[in-house]
Amino acid sequence: xxxxxxxxxxxxxxxxxxxxxxxxxxxxxxxxxxxxxxxxxxxxxxxxxxxxxxxxxxxxxxxxxxxxxxxxxx
Numbered sequence: 001x002x003x004x005x006x007x008x009x010x011x012x013x014x015x016x017x018x019x020x021x022x023x024x025x026x027x028x029x030x031x032x033x034x035x036x037x038x039x040x041x042x043x044x045x046x047x048x049x050x051x052x053x054x055x056x057x058x059x060x061x062x063x064x065x066x067x068x069x070x071x072x073x074x
Contacts, residue, residue, distance in 0.1 A: 006043070007035075008035045008039075010031045010034055011073065012072050012074045013072075014072055016030075021071050021072040022069045023071065023072075025064075025066065028066075029064075036059070040057055044057075
């Protein structure tokens, strides 16, 4: 993502797709969580580390705008 220094790779698994091999829209939320935990690991010492300091990293709202489909093994 341009202008944002963090990214992580996620590969579309067969279980996340429909019969045509297109990823189900709800799978994106799981991938967002994968990226959020990886970000916290890279920049805050991990989720456990921030919790030990008495902090929480809560997701309170999600807005997704889908631009194109992703397919199995993308």
